[in-house]
Amino acid sequence: MAQSNPAQQHESQLHGSTSAKGVGGYLLHRAKPHLPPWLGMAGVGMAGALGNWRWEGSAAAGVGLTLASVALTGATWWAGRAASSQRRLHSAITVAAGSAWVTGACLAGPAAGALDDLYLMGGPVLALSWNIRMLLRTSDGAGESSDKGLLEKVGLARMQLGQVRVEPNRVTVPYAIEGGEGTNDDVSKALPRLASAVDVPTSAVRNRRDPDSAARGELVIVPRDMLKEVIWYPGPSSPGGSIAEPLVIGVYDDGRPLQLTLPQAIHLLVMGVTGAGKTEGAIDVLCEALTRRDVAVWLSDPKRGQDLGEAFPACDWVVDTPAGAEIMIEALKAAIPARQKWLGDHAYRSWEPAAAEQQNDPAHSCQQGTACGCPGMPYLLGWFEEAANTLRATDDDVFTGIAQEARSAGASLVVSMQRASGYQISTDTRASLPSSLCFGVDERDAGFALPSEVLDAGANPGAWGNKRPGYCYLCSAGVDEDLWSTPSRTFRNDPVTLEWVAAAFESVRMGIDAVTAGAAAGVAGQLYTNRTAAETQEDDTMDAEPLIDAEDANIDPERELPEDEQGDDTPIFGQDAGHKPDPAEARQLLAAAIDEFEATGQMVIGPKDFTDWCDRNGYSRPWVSERLKEAYLEGRLADAGRGRWRIVPQMSHA
Incomplete structure (x- = not known):
């Protein structure tokens, strides 16, 4: 015979007969x-x-x-x-x-x-x-039962929950999975279902794994999104301080400050889709960095100051073309060993704030036993905004060598781009950028910026896209790893603040050191030494652009055309027309073309840059390639890799 369930038995006992037998049965049932x-x-x-x-x-x-x-x-x-x-x-x-x-x-x-x-x-x-x-335990039992029911729904029936800790806007629940019945990976996979079960956003549920156990950890649930409220940049966190101190660029969802320490982060990948707040994050970092006393900034901005133009006066060097970015990269390559040698000569194993001061300590002297008094060396920040443009014009592996060697030289790279996919940046370069500031991205791209363990812990920048500007995750040395999967938001900022910082702290910032400047001038020539004048000249040119080409400026339109001269060819079908220079003259023309490239600031060249020259003079690109190799052997060019050559500046220009 089928038995009724306990609820039906209880109902029948309540509404059944009130005889002595019925009362006795009810009491026995309750006492069992x-x-x-x-x-x-x-x-x-x-x-x-x-x-x-x-x-x-x-x-x-x-x-x-x-x-x-x-x-x-x-x-x-x-x-x-x-x-x-x-x-x-x-x-x-x-x-x-x-x-x-x-x-x-x-x-x-x-x-x-x-x-x-x-x-x-x-x-x-x-x-x-x-x-x-x-x-x-009557009320607790219901809770236990409901917890078990919830865990069964999300596929974690074998998980035991510990004592719940309730903090402001945060619930932390320790968990343990029965041995052999599951792992922390199963908990990470169940996070979206768990978020659905408790009716919170996916990013509000995280899994903090116990590093000493494969089956223990903590579930962290943030029921209310405290980042919805916009917080404007409150001003410099350490005006006049060292770049070695944390830069405060936003807040976490529990109110803690979002801090980035560049010498610990080493190199930073900034990633986010258009509209995700990447530019405001950049302004936050620059606003903080440019208030510090011991940092110099080299900035490549293909957007030509559209977003970061207010920072240009505060930077030691700014370029805004692919050719300029290419030579800045070459200058960084040259500056790294020069800076390493200076630091080694002064007994620094790596850059520290004392290296930026005048060297009055005998322990940090390039002269044995006595203080040398050498000027200090600031920290160098190389910032490449919209780096995808630079990588398309150069090579997807161009940053790898710099990223691998710059740390000991007291330099950091910041590479900002929308997608750090393998089509745009090499896996070696991406692996050499140990820190990341990831804003909203396409769900398929999160793995390019965040480590797998952070994604397993519940980080989900793909859920934001460009719908929540400023929301981000920061993964960096010097940041508690529990915070890597914690959502944060950068401060709201604007160019006016950046302009104020650039002007107000001009007297605080030290200038570039002679070692770094010399290395840059040795590679970039007048593109570096005349960088301020070049910017002014470019602005003036834009204001008063000539209506005719310079080569045509002295032509008299009333003058008769000259007669044919010896050596001119009569145009015949199938034959080249015009005067073709002899080999010696061609080499002189090529040397003049190289000088012209140097004068215009294009310091990295290759055969493709001589296409127009070849058309004018009737020579092929293979012929140009051979002449460029000769110029390399003569010392006029240096090998820049990838079939391209770097112009070695003339001593007069340097």
Whole structure:
């Protein structure tokens, strides 16, 4: 016969007959859950009486019973490791008291001494304590049941939850998975379903793994998004301080400051789709960096100052073309060994704030035993905004060497782009950028900026896209790893603030050091040495652009055309027309073309840059390639890799 469920039985008992039989059945039904402790008490008494009949006065039995009592208590404690601490302690005390009484009763008799009184008083107390625990657990039991039901829904039925910690806008729940029944990876996979079950955004549920266990950790739930409120940049966090101090660029979702320490971050990848707040994040970082006393900034901005133009006056060097970015990269390559040598000569294993001061410490001197008094060397920040443009014009691996060597030279790279995919930046370069500031991205691109363990912990920048500008994750050395998967938001900022910072802290910032400047001038020539004048000249040219080409400026339109000269060819079908220079003259023309490239600031060249020259003079690109190799052997060019050559500046220009 099919049995009715407990709810139906309870309903029938409430509304059924009120006869003595019905009342007795109801009371018996209500008493049954509370009988086990009393039955256990009776069993202990019977065990003591039977044991006394068998082992009264036996020394060997006393040893055995004592060992059994200790073993049973220890087994109870071990078996309760997954239960709450209160239940575990209660169980161990009950077993220890019962087994101790049985041992005494078996050896001396249940009624010997105070054993009978202990049984009659202690037994009911222990039994009632379990009854009271059961009564008080009525509401908790519902919670336990609902928790189990929730965990079953999300596929984590084998997971045990620990004591819940409730903090302002944060709930932390320790968890443990039964051995062999699952891992932390299963918890990470279930996070979206868990977020759905508790009705919060996916990014509001995170998994903090225990680094010493594959089956333990903490679930962190943030029920309310505290980042929705815009916070404007509050001003410099450490005006006049060192770049080695943290830059405060925003807040986490629990109100803690979002801090980035560049010398610890080493190199930074900034990534986010259009409209995700990447530019405001850049302004936040620059606003903080440009208020520090010991940093110099080299900035490549293909957007020509559209967003970061207010920072240009505060930077030591700014370029805004692909050719300029290419030569800035070459200058960084040259500056790194020069800076490393200076730091090594002054006994610095890596850059530190003291390296930016005048070297008055004999321990940091390039002269043995005495203070050298050399000027200091500022930290160098190479910032490449919209780096995808630079990479398309150069090579996807162009930053790799710099990223691998710049740390010991007191230099950091910031590479900002929308997608750091393998089509735009090499995997070696991306691996050499150990820190990332990831704004909203396409869901498929999150793995390009964030480590897999951060994504497994619940980080999900793909959920934002460009719908929540400024929302980001920061993964960097010097930041607690628990915060890597914690959402944050950069300050709201504007170019006016950046312009104020650039002007107000001009006297605070130290200038570029002679070592770095010399290395840059040795590579970029007048593109670096005349960088301020070049910017002014460019602005003037834009204001008054000539209406005719410079080469045509002195032509008299009324003058008769010249007669044919010796060497001119008569145009014949199938033959080249015009005067073709001899080899010596061609080499001179090529040398002049190289000088012209240097004069215009294009310091990295290749055969493709001579296309127009070849068309004018009737030479092929292979011929130009051979002449460029000759110029390399003569020292006029240096190998820039990838079939391109870097112009070595003339001494007069340097």
